[in-house]
Amino acid sequence: MTTDANAAATPGRRPRGRPGHDREAVLRTAIDLFIRRGFDATSISDLAAELGVTKSAVYHHFPSKEALLSAALDEALEGLSAAVEAASEATDGERSSVRLRTTVEAAVHILAGNLPAVTLLLRVRGNSAVERAAMERRRHIDDRLAALVRQAAAEGDLRGDVDPDVISRLIFGMVNSLVDWYRPGGPLPADALAATISSVLFEGLRPQPDAAAHVAAYGDDPR
Template sequence: MSENGSARRGRPGYDQRGILDVAVAAFNQYGYDATSMGVLADRLGLSKSAIYHHFASKDEILERALDEALGALEGVLEQSSLTEPVEGAARGRAADRLDHVLRGAVHVLVDKLAYVTLLLRVRGNTEVERRALARRRAFDKKVTALVSEAQAEGSLRSDIDASVVSRLAFGMINSIVEWYRPGGREDAGRLADDVIAVVLDGLRMPASNRIEELLG
């Protein structure tokens, strides 16, 4: 057997991505702390050394998994600031950008369901988890600032604290991991429409009220 073949003995063709997907599923099923490299090796049908060929440690696997979810969410926020301006405005309305962020977050959750599920279970027990939590807090802070901006421009009612709006919105979005099943009646687009209808429609300032505020 070739050197390359002996190094891959017993492996059913897993690449780094495949190992990561299986590891995330195991972390979600057993809990990160309870999932040893031995458990991962058994689940993959690999030797532990074969896993170490791709990842230096279990912490590195976790860090890559959490970065997958966080990077996608952060990308939605970044993209929202680059959306096409309306009628030559410098940037789109804050309410439109918030709509984009909430819809995008739903799509990320559906597309990376296992990874976001893992992210939401992080409690800060390791340095990797604490860094992930710091990134989550930074994301939440930016969303809250966007809500405040939408309130200041008169697009959303301002009698509810912006941080409460942000927490309630993402509380609803994050709860999707508990019941959503791929292949069900609603795809990500329809689910995003439903979230916007429930979260934002009750917060939108009626046009007549906006005019009164501007005149008053």
């Protein structure tokens, strides 16, 4: 979105192409193509054509298609890591349920603000070393959230009739699905979005005396 100071500061090593073409624009367009057509189906030639530049101009900024994917996934992962870290520091010493809720809202902000990169992150399936490394880093972030869920459940602040790991999955499910429908600049600002998701989730997840009986009754259904 912003112009890239590094690109301007680095003299073009490849005189052909358009070395001054904004690194950021190359990355944004690559992410867009990877999402629309898939990573495998997108070539550096496609990317250059979409940008209206030569392949050299693309290679000036990124040595390979994998480097573009890696940069996109790094962006999403670094945003999520930083948000989880900041939420953790901001709520140091508070109850786990407060820390969890703050972390979920921070994650929603990152998703809403980095939709294309996060969309790519959520779609990787481990088909390459770059993808597997990203999945490993994502798992590490997810594990921190899952640990908070287990602590909040152990402290009695989450309903006891649902396994804490299932609770984590339900939270991830609702939060991650944002990438399929949320569009920034629409009627729902990111702050309202974060507050809405957090409210719906944590009202649904609070300890509820009736819930155990209800779930048990359904669970006994012999179908």
